[in-house]
Amino acid sequence: AQTVTQSQPEMSVQEAETVTLSCTYDTSESDYYLFWYKQPPSRQMILVIRQEAYKQQNATENRFSVNFQKAAKSFSLKISDSQLGDAAMYFCAYRSRNLGGSEKLVFGKGTKLTVNP
Amino acid sequence: GAVVSQHPSWVICKSGTSVKIECRSLDFQATTMFWYRQFPKQSLMLMATSNEGSKATYEQGVEKDKFLINHASLTLSTLTVTSAHPEDSSFYICSASSGLVNEQFFGPGTRLTVL
Numbered sequence: 324a325q326t327v328t329q330s331q332p333e334m335s336v337q338e339a340e341t342v343t344l345s346c347t348y349d350t351s352e353s354d355y356y357l358f359w360y361k362q363p364p365s366r367q368m369i370l371v372i373r374q375e376a377y378k379q380q381n382a383t384e385n386r387f388s389v390n391f392q393k394a395a396k397s398f399s400l401k402i403s404d405s406q407l408g409d410a411a412m413y414f415c416a417y418r419s420r421n422l423g424g425s426e427k428l429v430f431g432k433g434t435k436l437t438v439n440p
Numbered sequence: 441g442a443v444v445s446q447h448p449s450w451v452i453c454k455s456g457t458s459v460k461i462e463c464r465s466l467d468f469q470a471t472t473m474f475w476y477r478q479f480p481k482q483s484l485m486l487m488a489t490s491n492e493g494s495k496a497t498y499e500q501g502v503e504k505d506k507f508l509i510n511h512a513s514l515t516l517s518t519l520t521v522t523s524a525h526p527e528d529s530s531f532y533i534c535s536a537s538s539g540l541v542n543e544q545f546f547g548p549g550t551r552l553t554v555l
Contacts, residue, residue: 356542366478366531368546375542414483418542426472426537428544430483 325350325417329431336405337439343390344400344434346415354420357391357398358428363411371413374398376420402436410438442468444536446547453524454555461519461550463534469514470536474544475507478531490517524554 326349336342348357359371374382374391381389386403402409415431443466453459463473472491476484488504490496490511498504506528508520517536521528531551535544 365548366533367548368484368533368535370543373543420542425489426539426544427474427486427489428484428535432483 325352325355325419325429327415327417327429327431329413329415329434331434332432333435333437335437335439336402338405338407340405341401341403342405342436344402344413344415344436346398346400346431348396348398348415348417348429350396350417352419356418356420357389358416358418359387359389359398359400360414360416360430361409361411362414362433363408368414372400405438407438407440410436412436442466442536442538442543442545444470444534444545444547446532446534446550448550449548450551450553452553452555455525456523458520458522459524459552461521461532461534461552463517463519463536463547465515465536465538465545468536468538468545470517471514471539472537473511473517474535474537475509475517475519476533476535478533478549480531484533487519521552524552526554528552529554 355376357374361369372384390399412433414433416428445464447462475487487502488496488498496509511517533549535546
């Protein structure tokens with residue numbers, strides 16, 4: 324079974340600075356997706372960024388980028404120019420991409436990000 | 441973007457009663473819907489996966505007779521918490537997938553409080 328580990332229960336960053344959230348995962352599959360979701364105080368889950376395992380290029384979405392290290396099974400999220408609105412819980416998630424594989428997401432325990440003004 | 445709604449957004453009920461939570465995909469057909477439970481300051485725990493027109497697949501440890509899931513149409517899935525008890529109080533979140541894009545779209549969640 325796949326597992327996702329987020330080793331940082333809490334992180335803080337100064338506004339306008341850069342912060343990196345860590346995520347490692349364990350799987351025997353070769354093809355899969357990795358996601359970072361944001362859950363603000365409203366508790367609405369918001370997709371931040373997605374990475375397909377077969378793509379070597381790291382995904383980027385504006386101020387958000389990932390460092391995907393497939394061999395190390397590492398998938399960290401970098402938030403640049405942090406804004407107060409980035410304060411939230413961040414969840415790393417894994418999904419199988421194999422034919423016949425489950426669509427279900429496996430979530431890490433989350434990292435609470437605080438942005439200080 | 442794809443929108444998923446949940447109703448109600450919060451509900452308070454007495455112990456022993458049943459509560460139904462609806463999850464609707466508003467602008468796409470959801471072939472698969474997922475139900476999650478989230479305790480305060482914890483991650484999302486998948487309860488079950490439902491495909492339209494077939495029985496839900498429950499995760500290990502989730503009581504299928506207590507958490508009844510129906511996915512009768514491509515836009516609606518319901519979760520019924522039967523004979524609710526205070527320990528069932530939690531935040532319930534649904535998500536939906538069309539199978540066409542590799543993304544689940546999440547509803548805003550339902551806060552259930554059982555007195």
